Amino acid sequence: METEFEREHEVKILVVDDEERIRRLLRMYLEREKYTVVEAENGEEALQLATEDDYDLILLDLMMPGMDGIQVLQELRTVKATPVAILTAKGEEANRVQGFEEGTDDYIVKPFSPREVILRVKALLRRTSSTRYLQTDTQAKNILVFDAISIDHDAHRVTVKGEEVALTPKEYELLYYLASSPDKVFSREKLLKDVWKYEFFGDLRTVDTHVKRLREKLNSISTDAGDMITTVWGIGYKFENVKQKQ
Template sequence: MEKSAHILVVDDEERIRRLLKMYLEREHYTVDEAEDGESALEKAVESDYDCILLDLMLPGMDGVEVCEKIRDKKATPILMLTAKGEEANRVQGFESGADDYIVKPFSPREVVLRVKAILRRADSTKFLQTETQAKNVLVFTHLTIDHDAHRVTASDKEIGLTPKEYELLHFMAKTPDKVFSREQLLKEVWKYEFFGDLRTVDTHVKRLREKLSKVSKEAAQMIVTVWGVGYKFEATGE
């Protein structure tokens, strides 16, 4: 996948776009460019990119808004680029749906390594996106998640989940095999609206497994406990 990856570089500075394009093309990637949020969003929706490098500070529609709008339609991996290194800005980037974050000034080589890591992770997910208009359906062997309809099905039966149970499942399923700590899940799924015991994650995972297990034990086994760390969604199940 890496050899033929199609990447979109979004930055209002031509110098940075050209620099990143040069380094990425050395890795045999195909690179498109956009200099503002509007054109970036249009290209991101119309084309199926393998990764998007997105500057946070853009004229007009900023990177956070672009990222959120892309996430409404696609799960394309997004690496956020920004001169702002404060924690609040990093959190804002991640909450808008970014997969990774790198602060300017950066090493182009580091960006390439981050892109390679994202592409490897995406390539190992072992799931198919159905050819819907929004391409927002995750299809696994034992489980299907239709994000537009917020519908989860297993063994052709719909599973009734609470909003947070659904968000937790969808969040982990977007990046299968990636391990998330309880702290990460609280931050990303609850989005700081809940400042409580980390056991709330355990409780939701337990309920989620129970509901999945009633319909498909294989689907329930896709949510794996990584002892001493947290949880991950295993694409193949057991």
């Protein structure tokens, strides 16, 4: 089913894979959904395209000669929060874990079915569509306001002291999940299960890495905001509405 975002916006997707057969297959699936598809056959080309233009989503092969998917993701995350879904073989679980730690938003296991690809793409687009393109409804009621952070869930927009923070979809989901229950402590296992939303037997460091990256982005504007995500040693994390420092 076509989403409102897809009806109002030309969706542009970058497909990265060193196998022409895979790129051609993905292009066929995606173009049936009326998406605009751009291809890259290696990591270097992908990184150049991804940094020079804006995409709604990047489908990124994990294992490529030269610059692999993890290296592309690492470089990309230093400059952009573009949603990324990694394409990976079943036997690459350790690499998938590393992918989550570096900031991927999802992964699609090869060999994949057309239906799964489209469903995962649409799910990511739904979660991220309003971050850059939809205007904020000033009458929206789905807003969390704290001393240093404001989270407009209808627009998927986070502002710290009036300045918007560019978060990846997973960083946003993690922040919103914690902030929706202030002062409640969540274990790493609980966060991994609820924020990642599907069965994933991964390293709990995935959660720690995302929390670390989220804090860094908030702290870059205000330490008051970064301090709101509190570590509860031996258990997990909580969102604490600390007062602004004098």
